[in-house]
Amino acid sequence: MEDSLWLALLIAVAGCVALAIARRAWHRARLVEDTPTSLVRSAAQGFVRLEGAAQLMPGEPIIAPLSRRPCVWWRYRIEERRGSGERWEKLDTDTSSAHFELVDTTGAVLIDPDGAELRGTTSISWYGDSPQPTAGPPPLEGFRGFGDGYRYTEESIEAGAFIHALGHLTTERPGLGLGHDSEVAARLHAWKRDPAKRAEFDLDGNGELDLAEWEHARQAALVETVRTDAAAPHRPTHVLRKPKSGQPFLLGAMAPEELALRQRRLAYGAAFLFVLCSASAAWLVTFGR
Numbered sequence: 001m002e003d004s005l006w007l008a009l010l011i012a013v014a015g016c017v018a019l020a021i022a023r024r025a026w027h028r029a030r031l032v033e034d035t036p037t038s039l040v041r042s043a044a045q046g047f048v049r050l051e052g053a054a055q056l057m058p059g060e061p062i063i064a065p066l067s068r069r070p071c072v073w074w075r076y077r078i079e080e081r082r083g084s085g086e087r088w089e090k091l092d093t094d095t096s097s098a099h100f101e102l103v104d105t106t107g108a109v110l111i112d113p114d115g116a117e118l119r120g121t122t123s124i125s126w127y128g129d130s131p132q133p134t135a136g137p138p139p140l141e142g143f144r145g146f147g148d149g150y151r152y153t154e155e156s157i158e159a160g161a162f163i164h165a166l167g168h169l170t171t172e173r174p175g176l177g178l179g180h181d182s183e184v185a186a187r188l189h190a191w192k193r194d195p196a197k198r199a200e201f202d203l204d205g206n207g208e209l210d211l212a213e214w215e216h217a218r219q220a221a222l223v224e225t226v227r228t229d230a231a232a233p234h235r236p237t238h239v240l241r242k243p244k245s246g247q248p249f250l251l252g253a254m255a256p257e258e259l260a261l262r263q264r265r266l267a268y269g270a271a272f273l274f275v276l277c278s279a280s281a282a283w284l285v286t287f288g289r
Contacts, residue, residue: 005284007284008280008282008284014273015276015277016274018271018273019274021266021270022270025266026263029260032252032260035048041107043238047168048166048168050165051102051104052102052103052104052109052163053102053103054073054157054158054162055101056072056101062074062100064154065154066136067156072158072161073100073118075095075096075121075156076093077153078090078091078150079091081148081150098190099186109240111240112241115242116249116251120252120254121156122253123153123154126151127149129150157251161253165250165252166250168244168249184225187224201217203216
């Protein structure tokens with residue numbers, strides 16, 4: 001009897017999780033459908049939906065770390081096969097924090113991707129025998145690469161791709177710079193991954209950066225960011241970022257209608273799972289004695 005009650009409890013918990021997923025997906029579908037698309041030039045401050053082409057900002061290109069392909073945004077995951085089955089353990093993951101632009105027929109807005117939910121990105125996977133890929137994805141479609149001990153998965157958004165975005169829009173005053181805090185953080189993140197750059201701030205040469213050395217690096221990143229802003233006086237002043245009000249921050253490399261349809265299908269599937277779990281738990285409590 002106790003076993004059946006414990007099983008019923010576990011199934012009920014799974015049903016509650018499914019219900020939460022259904023509510024969240026349904027809310028996102030309604031949000032995408034009910035929020036009208038604004039033009040950059042006439043968009044109001046606050047929560048908006050924008051559509052346009054993803055473009056790189058002036059300056060250094062954004063390169064996906066594993067495939068070495070140019071893009072405006074990337075995210076990767078490296079996994080190692082464990083045992084003789086198909087169990088994969090995550091070894092490393094990272095996400096681009098570099099800013100990029102969304103450009104429509106009336107202007108451009110700066111996208112700060114920190115905290116965004118990405119949908120419809122281009123995803124590629126291949127395999128190898130080392131923790132870091134020795135080469136990019138195989139050129140032949142369907143070829144998995146050499147080896148099977150490690151799996152590399154990379155998502156990206158290419159320059160010129162259509163995107164739509166729902167987030168909080170602000171227009172910042174000229175001359176003060178755009179989101180210096182987030183740009184400094186993005187610059188520090190890139191320096192952290194660059195051994196040569198890290199060595200510049202490793203004053204004691206112990207291979208690690210202490211708090212004082214990181215503060216020195218942060219000040220250098222701030223100076224470089226301000227200089228970059230001063231050299232680009234015509235940068236867009238509109239910034240789209242994650243809302244502080246708890247509303248979702250969605251970036252979709254697909255038509256809004258397709259994203260809403262996917263979210264509705266997820267909501268229907270999760271709702272069906274909730275009903276199935278509820279019925280199973282009730283049956284176990286009633287007849288599982």
